[in-house]
Amino acid sequence: EIVLTQSPATLSLFPGERATLSCRASQSVSSYLAWYQQKPGQAPRLLIYDASNRATGVPARFSGSGSGTDFTLTIDSLEPEDFAVYYCQQRSDWPPYTFGQGTKLEIK
Amino acid sequence: QVQLQQWGAGLLKPSETLSLTCAVYGGSFSGYYWSWIRQPPGKGLEWIGEINHSGTTNYNPSLKSRVTISVDTSKNQFSLKLSSVTAADTAVYYCARLITDTANYYGMDVWGQGTTVTVSS
Numbered sequence: 001e002i003v004l005t006q007s008p009a010t011l012s013l014f015p016g017e018r019a020t021l022s023c024r025a026s027q028s029v030s031s032y033l034a035w036y037q038q039k040p041g042q043a044p045r046l047l048i049y050d051a052s053n054r055a056t057g058v059p060a061r062f063s064g065s066g067s068g069t070d071f072t073l074t075i076d077s078l079e080p081e082d083f084a085v086y087y088c089q090q091r092s093d094w095p096p097y098t099f100g101q102g103t104k105l106e107i108k
Numbered sequence: 109q110v111q112l113q114q115w116g117a118g119l120l121k122p123s124e125t126l127s128l129t130c131a132v133y134g135g136s137f138s139g140y141y142w143s144w145i146r147q148p149p150g151k152g153l154e155w156i157g158e159i160n161h162s163g164t165t166n167y168n169p170s171l172k173s174r175v176t177i178s179v180d181t182s183k184n185q186f187s188l189k190l191s192s193v194t195a196a197d198t199a200v201y202y203c204a205r206l207i208t209d210t211a212n213y214y215g216m217d218v219w220g221q222g223t224t225v226t227v228s229s
Binding site: 001031032033034036043044045046048049050055056087089091092094095096097098099100101102 | 143152153154155157166167168169170202204208212213214215216217219220221222
């Protein structure tokens, strides 16, 4: 089973700053990686698929990069609605699909 | 626009069987994988399993002995059964549409609203 490790666990930033979230895989997942945003009481929302492609309706301030074992989700100029928990998820070696443990992005 | 609507019993006793159903509205049922994911209180996401319109299933090995996912294409619905539940199965359960092919992974792009399932004696 591929383990995804996200860092940091919590990221405290001001609105307007840039957020950089990391996801590291225990073995290569090629580009078969997605990023999700989850707000309290809501289902996750797909942000990025295939490591670097924005899902429909996702603002351009969200971008994904990486391949193999190291991936990054970048959020430029944070908006108040961006403060949430973010998960990465792989489908390179399944079952099972696995998720990272999440990064909480909180307002400083 | 595709929407997923899910329902099922929210309170179970230990050893009972969890049963949830997810209906797909506004889009095609074929050509996708349909997944179940759960989230224990205050914790992260765990993939349970998936099924396609033909009935092909894949399960999380950690749950495989207790999980059955089935499909009813006439109703555009798919269902989850998890047997012999314990308190550790207490979670919010989500259904989701998953898009993938041999060359690309498009992610879980549509999600149900979630069902809170509590296991308690």
